[in-house]
Amino acid sequence: MAEKGSRPVFNPLTVIGAILTTVSAVLFLTFFFLELLGLHANPYFGIFFFLILPGLFLMGLLLVPLGIWRERRRRLRGLAPTEWHWPRIDLNDARTRRTAAVVAALTLANIVIVSLAAFKGVEYMDSTPFCGEVCHTVMEPEYAAYQDGPHSRVKCVECHIGPGAPFFVKAKVDGLRQVWAVTFDTYQRPIPSPVHTLRPARDTCEQCHWPERFSGDLRRTFRTYADDEANTEQAQVLNLKVGGGGWRRGGPHGIHWHTASNILVEYIATDPARGTIPYVRMVDATGAVTEFVVEGVTPEMLAAGERRTMDCIDCHNRPTHRFAPSPERAVDAALASGLLPQDLPFLRREAVAVLSEGYPDRPAAERAIAERLQAFYGQTAEATEARVARAIAGTQRVFAQNVFPKMGLTWGAHPNHLGHTDSPGCFRCHDGEHRSKDGRTISQDCELCHTFE
Ligand code: HEC
Ligand code: HEC
Ligand code: HEC
Ligand code: HEC
Ligand code: HEC
Known part of the structure; x- marks a missing residue:
């Protein structure tokens, strides 16, 4: 039996660990319950309470055994006055039983806190x-x-x-x-697109959208405006053959044919933005395989490219982060939605002109927009003053939604593949240049995808 010295738990590392663990546990639990009671703190607090505090808690928890281990080694090497022996655990001894109960209770409490912290940390990091x-x-x-x-x-x-x-x-x-x-x-600024590691849409988009059930046409009106005094509107109505997986009709058809469950379209893109697609391979509903290749492309070019199975985001690459491709498009959309007043003379031309300039930051753009439109419309009668104010606020909003100088994001930085007028989009494949061995091409027929009214 060794002489009785101070027990190895009383070493600085273990004590610091115990304090760290206790303080962070108390703070974490307090915040956790306050949140349960309905307190919603700003997201920066979350970083501290749900990520840093649990980290400190775990660190403290690790320091406790680490301290004991170090102290034990010190004593074994004869650096400390007493020799270390493993404790004899004898449950007949009332003191040992009490200690064991305390250790068990603390361990349980720690497990609960760690699980809560892990859960809250994950929930927090997943929050919008x-x-x-x-x-x-x-x-x-x-x-x-x-x-x-x-x-x-x-x-x-x-x-x-x-x-x-x-x-x-x-x-x-x-x-x-x-x-x-x-x-x-x-x-990088702007953050590059596409996100090459994005999960296949089958597991994300298709959790909510069921492409097999798409059917029929989608009637859409595209409105554009002229640079004349009346901002003359022109409307083009298209019936988009959205189609689907063939739930009602004989088989997959129309625009959503590509992602039907019994169709496979693969492609190779030779640039990181997936803008150039010289090779397409398709397996149709009968299982027949067809390869479409653009003339002049070499096997080396294809080997260096990115091979991908086509899914929703090869067309809907901007389902939720949409930026206008140009000031013209943005102003047309704002005039169509009523954000900009259509009855203010020359507004289309003026708004496009002021939005086409480059600005170092948003305040500079907002000042320039206000000054230019104010100057152009001058001292107007009271009836139009409200419209000029609306035009200024609307144009400033168009800027704020589409141009982010700090992130280097400006018009056209993120092209949208859903169409073919502002960027190649569908025509990356449907250009009539992709040829199969038997001479078929991927069609560019204007009525393949839509009819005009
Ligand atoms: C409806 C689905 C959807 C939701 C919801 C969504 N995103 Fe995206 N996000 C995408 C897709 C699709 C892309 C483009 C991927 C591609 O082209 O590969 C993308 C791209 C991005 C990019 C890369 C830069 C860019 O503009 O392409 C960032 C950053 C981003 N998202 C952040 C967010 C943030 C932050 C949220 C929540 C506030 C969010 N996303 C919500 C689908 C979504
Ligand atoms: C959690 C469910 C959910 C997920 C995941 C989801 N969506 Fe949606 N999506 C919706 C809802 C709900 C709407 C309808 C919104 C409305 O009508 O206001 C919608 C609307 C749309 C529309 C029609 C948009 C329009 O302009 O009318 C498209 C296209 C779309 N989603 C594509 C996608 C794509 C592509 C993905 C995957 C990258 C995706 N969605 C992921 C729920 C989801
Ligand atoms: C080949 C390109 C392409 C692919 C692949 C594609 N879509 Fe679409 N989708 C379109 C086009 C084009 C429209 C018409 C949208 C428009 O012009 O507003 C559309 C429309 C939609 C709509 C709106 C339908 C409505 O009736 O309002 C939803 C939702 C949608 N797609 C979801 C999806 C999902 C989910 C996937 C993947 C399973 C998918 N799409 C794959 C091109 C595609
Ligand atoms: C990666 C290449 C690729 C892209 C991008 C692409 N398609 Fe296709 N598409 C194909 C191939 C391959 C076929 C089948 C051609 C054939 O059968 O001769 C096809 C067929 C179609 C068909 C006929 C389907 C049927 O009913 O048989 C429609 C409609 C269509 N595409 C619409 C679109 C639209 C709209 C877009 C853009 C939003 C688009 N595609 C983008 C490769 C592509
Ligand atoms: C592979 C499918 C496909 C083919 C082929 C195709 N289009 Fe389209 N087109 C689309 C889609 C999809 C849109 C809708 C884009 C959107 O929702 O913003 C569109 C939109 C349009 C628009 C309205 C665009 C706008 O933004 O104002 C016009 C005009 C148009 N197409 C003309 C044509 C002409 C002309 C041809 C024949 C040379 C043609 N399209 C061939 C898929 C196709």
Whole structure:
């Protein structure tokens, strides 16, 4: 039996660990219950309470055994006055029983706290405010467009991560890299698209949209405006043959044919933006395989490219982060929606002109917009003054929704593949140049995808 010395738990490392653990547990639990009672703190508090505190808690927890282990080694090496022996655990001894009960209770409490913290940490990192607001400058363009888009009630993670553990882990590992990039300011501006690691749409979009059920045509009106005094409107009505997986009709057909469950379209893109697609392979509903290749493309070019199975985001690449391709398009959309007053003479021309300039930041753009429109419309009668104010506010909003100088994001930085008028889109494949061995091409027939009214 060794002489009785101070017990190895009383060493500085273990004591610091115990204090750290206790303080962070108390703070974490307090915040957790306050949140349960309805307190909604700003997302930056979340970083401290749901990420840093649990980290300190775990660190403290690790320091406790580490301290004991170190102290034991010190004593074994004869650096400390007493020799270390494993404690004799004798449950007949009332003191040992009490200690064992305390250790068991503390362990249970720690497990509960760690699980709660892990749950809250994950929930917090999956929340839209965390994704959209914490990295405010970096995510500003995507967050702004998202809030304005059809998916503003869908959480970022439902498209970007999807369900299940493997993608969750992958996303978190990716997330660490992103935190690094933001901290040390090594990220690209604008953030490049496409997101090459995005999960296949089958597991994300198709959780909510059931493409087999699409059917029929979609009637859409495209409105454009002239640069004349009346901002003359021109409307073009298209019936888009949206089609579907053939739930009602004989088989997959129309625009959603590509993603029907018994169709496979694969392609090779030779540029990172997936803008150039010289090779397409299709397996149709009968199982027949056809390869379409653009003349002049070499096997080396294809081997260096990115091979991909076509899914929703090869057409709907901007389902929720939509930025106008040009000032003309943005102003047309604003005139059509009523954001800009159609009855203000020459507004189309003036708004496009002022939005086409480059500006160092948003305040500079807002000043320039106000000054130019104010100067152009001059001292107007009271009846139109309100319209000029609306025109200024509307034009400023068009700028704020589409141009983000801090992120280097301006007109056309993120082309939309859903169409063919502003960027190649469908015509990356449907250009009549992709030929199969038996001479078939991927059709560019104007009535393949829509009819005109
Ligand atoms: C409806 C699905 C959906 C939702 C919801 C969504 N995103 Fe996206 N996001 C996408 C798709 C699709 C892309 C483009 C991917 C591609 O082209 O590969 C994208 C791209 C991005 C990019 C890359 C830059 C760019 O503009 O292409 C960022 C950053 C981004 N999203 C952030 C967010 C944030 C932050 C939220 C939540 C506020 C969010 N996303 C919500 C689908 C979504
Ligand atoms: C969590 C559910 C959910 C997910 C995931 C989701 N969507 Fe949606 N989506 C919706 C809802 C709800 C609407 C209808 C919004 C409305 O009508 O206001 C919608 C609307 C749309 C529309 C019509 C938009 C318009 O302008 O009218 C398209 C296209 C679309 N989604 C594509 C996608 C794509 C592509 C993805 C995957 C990247 C996706 N969605 C993921 C729920 C979802
Ligand atoms: C080949 C390109 C293409 C692919 C692939 C594609 N879509 Fe579409 N989708 C379109 C076009 C074009 C429209 C018409 C939209 C428009 O002009 O507003 C459309 C319309 C829609 C709409 C709106 C339908 C309505 O009636 O309002 C939804 C929702 C949608 N798509 C979801 C999806 C989902 C989910 C997938 C993947 C399973 C998908 N799409 C794959 C091109 C495509
Ligand atoms: C990656 C290449 C690729 C892209 C991009 C693409 N398509 Fe296709 N599409 C094909 C192929 C391959 C076929 C089948 C051609 C054939 O059978 O001869 C096809 C067939 C079609 C068909 C006929 C389907 C049927 O009923 O049989 C429609 C409609 C269509 N595409 C619409 C679109 C639209 C709209 C877009 C853009 C939003 C688009 N496609 C983008 C490759 C593509
Ligand atoms: C592969 C399918 C496809 C083919 C082929 C095609 N279009 Fe389109 N077109 C589309 C889609 C999809 C849109 C809708 C884009 C959107 O929703 O913004 C569109 C939109 C349009 C618009 C309205 C665009 C706008 O933004 O004002 C015009 C005009 C048009 N197409 C003309 C043509 C003509 C002319 C041809 C024949 C040379 C043609 N299209 C061939 C798919 C196609």
